[in-house]
Amino acid sequence: MSLQSIVIVGGGIGGLNLAHALVKYNPSLSVTVYEQIKSPNHQQGWHLGINSQGLDAMKEAEIPDLDKATDKNMVSAFVCVDQNLNELLRFGGPMKQGKSDSALAILHRRTLHKLLAKNVNVVYGKRFTRYEEHDDHVDVHFEDGSKVSADFVVGADGCWSLIRKQLAPSIRYTPVGVTQVGVMFPAPDPSAMPTLMTWLDFAMLRSSSPSGFSILSGIAANDDGGKDMFIGISWVDNAIKEMLPESNQEVHQWMKQIVKTHFHPEFSALVDMTTVDHIVLGGPRKVHSTNYQEHCPLLNIKHKRVTLIGDAAHAMTTNKGMGANTALMDSIDLAKTLTSSDWEGGLADYESTMWKRGSFEVKDSLRNTFRNHSTGPVNFAMSKVFMKCFNQVLVWKGISYY
Numbered sequence: 001m002s003l004q005s006i007v008i009v010g011g012g013i014g015g016l017n018l019a020h021a022l023v024k025y026n027p028s029l030s031v032t033v034y035e036q037i038k039s040p041n042h043q044q045g046w047h048l049g050i051n052s053q054g055l056d057a058m059k060e061a062e063i064p065d066l067d068k069a070t071d072k073n074m075v076s077a078f079v080c081v082d083q084n085l086n087e088l089l090r091f092g093g094p095m096k097q098g099k100s101d102s103a104l105a106i107l108h109r110r111t112l113h114k115l116l117a118k119n120v121n122v123v124y125g126k127r128f129t130r131y132e133e134h135d136d137h138v139d140v141h142f143e144d145g146s147k148v149s150a151d152f153v154v155g156a157d158g159c160w161s162l163i164r165k166q167l168a169p170s171i172r173y174t175p176v177g178v179t180q181v182g183v184m185f186p187a188p189d190p191s192a193m194p195t196l197m198t199w200l201d202f203a204m205l206r207s208s209s210p211s212g213f214s215i216l217s218g219i220a221a222n223d224d225g226g227k228d229m230f231i232g233i234s235w236v237d238n239a240i241k242e243m244l245p246e247s248n249q250e251v252h253q254w255m256k257q258i259v260k261t262h263f264h265p266e267f268s269a270l271v272d273m274t275t276v277d278h279i280v281l282g283g284p285r286k287v288h289s290t291n292y293q294e295h296c297p298l299l300n301i302k303h304k305r306v307t308l309i310g311d312a313a314h315a316m317t318t319n320k321g322m323g324a325n326t327a328l329m330d331s332i333d334l335a336k337t338l339t340s341s342d343w344e345g346g347l348a349d350y351e352s353t354m355w356k357r358g359s360f361e362v363k364d365s366l367r368n369t370f371r372n373h374s375t376g377p378v379n380f381a382m383s384k385v386f387m388k389c390f391n392q393v394l395v396w397k398g399i400s401y402y
């Protein structure tokens with residue numbers, strides 16, 4: 001029998017896109033999203049790069065006003081440079097005549113959330129705690145003591161997923177030995193960063209140094225008609241010997257010192273413009289990943305009315321920028337499965353496809369993480385050679401051109 005009601009736990013990127021796609025494929029389906037944050041205006045970190053696969057998944061779900069939000073935020077490339085701003089590797093970017101640019105929308109997380117939440121039945125302030133699966137329905141329990149029932153439950157509750165913990169405890173989420181902090185602030189006039197603007201006009205930029213520190217930066221429009229810039233700094237834990245600062249005030253001072261010591265002076269001048277209030281990844285925050293498993297663990301677990309998408313199944317490091325894009329792709333595959341008359345038969349196929357895609361990205365993101373944080377002159381030089389050779393392949397294949 002076709003499903004009549006679906007509960008999605010987690011109103012993040014994957015969960016909200018899934019809600020749109022489900023209703024598109026079956027308008028009579030009852031779909032409710034339960035989200036722990038109290039309101040969509042809650043502070044939600046910095047920018048995300050949504051590539052053509054992610055954009056296609058949102059188009060497929062018919063997200064209202066998608067073009068309006070993405071048009072003013074499009075860049076076409078991701079560029080890697082060394083600490084002195086020598087270019088090493090470029091994905092996409094302005095192409096030779098006759099070839100179209102690749103697409104990457106840099107969106108503020110809050111902008112993306114507002115866009116995706118439009119027309120979706122989201123209940124905010126509801127923190128999921130556990131579920132009980134029965135033959136013909138699932139009961140879902142919340143921290144406030146309330147309970148709802150549905151034909152099917154989707155765990156879209158992100159990297160710390162409690163649904164995953166209950167359904168598939170062999171998927172673990174642990175630190176990878178890299179830590180990060182970040183600031184987001186009103187984008188300064190381009191004249192304050194003439195060299196960086198060589199790329200920031202059309203790209204997100206990663207700058208790595210042999211010290212094991214790495215900077216990710218980009219510029220995107222905000223909801224107030226202005227532009228914000230983000231600068232995220234990450235490092236391998238063994239790159240520093242001293243105790244890490246804890247308060248945001250100390251983190252901010254430390255960050256300024258690190259950027260001044262290890263990176264191009266334009267980055268240092270930019271970080272000097274920021275204040276402690278601009279910190280968005282305070283902490284500092286340990287970068288985590290789920291453990292890589294080639295075979296989908298869900299296929300060995302007896303379950304029928306619960307599954308996972310996005311970070312809940314396969315949370316990855318941020319170093320390939322694929323987490324949100326993968327969650328968006330999962331959401332379309334799952335929506336197609338759950339709206340088909342043979343959803344029971346299709347579930348294992350969905351889980352295999354989702355896992356193959358997700359676990360590949362978990363592994364590749366980890367590889368990128370260590371490449372972006374190579375320490376010592378020899379490792380760093382090898383990493384540079386690899387990137388330059390890889391770049392030649394991309395140019396040769398027409399994936400980038402410069």
Ligand SMILES: Cc1cc2nc3c(=O)[nH]c(=O)nc-3n(C[C@H](O)[C@H](O)[C@H](O)COP(=O)(O)OP(=O)(O)OC[C@H]3O[C@@H](n4cnc5c(N)ncnc54)[C@H](O)[C@@H]3O)c2cc1C
Pocket residue numbers: 009010011012013014015034035036037045046047048049050126127128129156157158159160161162309310311312316318320321322323324325326327
């Ligand atoms: C600094 C940073 C930069 C990134 N940059 C990129 C990028 O450029 N490109 C990219 O593709 N990805 C990027 N990512 C990864 C991306 O943010 C995630 O992969 C993506 O958000 C996953 O989507 P999701 O829907 O699975 O989970 P999320 O978007 O995290 O949504 C999960 C939702 O579940 C809610 N939730 C959690 N627990 C509960 C509970 N118990 N009850 C109810 N609700 C709950 C959360 O509040 C949240 O709203 C970045 C991540 C970080 C941290």
